[in-house]
């Protein structure tokens with residue numbers, strides 16, 4: 001691809017997410033860049049997530065009037081501006097000061113949902129106050145009483161949906177983490193030297209309040225005890241390796257709102273979720289950060305759609321870097337697409353303006369793709385819009 005002379009230095013000149021990514025990498029210290037970018041083990045799944053999209057070929061139709069176009073779609077009976085939501089990503093405060101708040105405001109402006117990570121660094125009440133369509137991601141940590149407290153807070157704050165992540169009962173093997181730190185959250189010397197070359201990051205993140213802290217863990221890890229070191233060991237200790245379908249039943253009973261399960265890849269699991277009264281699933285491999293050598297959500301999407309039927313909410317994530325990727329996923333049967341890294345590239349590149357820019361790029365590209373395909377509405381998308389499917 002022609003990269004031209006663009007060096008990633010000017011936000012307004014960014015033409016695509018790759019440009020935002022280049023700019024983000026110029027700003028971030030190495031340990032944050034690897035946190036954002038890395039996958040598990042040999043990163044085979046991480047690479048595959050992207051390659052799958054590259055191989056899908058559109059079948060455009062000509063001589064269609066495409067003057068009036070509409071990318072909006074319905075989710076839980078309400079309209080969103082285009083079929084995209086921001087995936088939950090933990091520790092966004094490492095990439096931009098109060099990063100979750102900036103992402104939520106960007107999502108609100110774009111008219112799409114924001115999924116807040118349970119291990120985020122802004123309280124869920126502050127996110128709710130932005131008025132964004134707010135979904136809260138949960139890890140089912142071991143202590144259920146504390147968990148009930150967080151769920152009650154989410155209900156009180158008016159969260160529309162809980163998103164239960166089920167692919168992280170233990171944490172994947174992320175070797176960059178082990179290389180960058182000499183002890184939990186203690187950077188090794190090369191990373192400390194590299195950090196010194198990133199004054200803009202130091203000014204944005206460290207100067208206002210020091211290292212960001214978890215803000216939604218309630219009694220698990222109150223902010224005053226949530227030092228970076230505690231946070232790292234907390235995650236390893238509290239992840240519940242005994243997580244099972246009984247926990248889904250438990251959550252379904254105590255949570256009155258919409259319930260989505262994130263991290264499904266097998267059609268059998270999708271069917272089980274549907275049978276237990278779950279409202280939708282995110283087909284996901286956690287952006288290649290958990291089990292390596294699993295398929296991309298796009299590989300399994302057609303089979304899962306066939307298994308669960310037309311009316312069940314299917315969301316996919318993993319490797320989405322272009323608006324055209326949204327359209328490809330919808331052609332294969334998804335209702336909605338989410339991404340973690342795509343909006344984070346914008347956030348890390350330029351804070352609030354960068355997050356806005358990332359969403360604007362995705363929406364514009366999706367609209368252009370829809371038009372060039374010869375379609376005017378997302379409901380026209382299907383396998384007939386693709387070659388070889």
Ligand SMILES: Cc1cc2nc3c(=O)[nH]c(=O)nc-3n(C[C@H](O)[C@H](O)[C@H](O)COP(=O)(O)O)c2cc1C
Nearest residue numbers: 087088089090117165286287317318319339340341
């Ligand atoms: C930096 C980072 C942090 C993440 N944190 C969480 C998290 O806290 N909870 C969760 O369910 N998924 C988390 N994920 C996974 C994302 O929700 C999503 O599944 C993944 O990013 C999709 O792949 P993509 O980044 O290629 O779009 C994280 C991903 C990244 C890149």
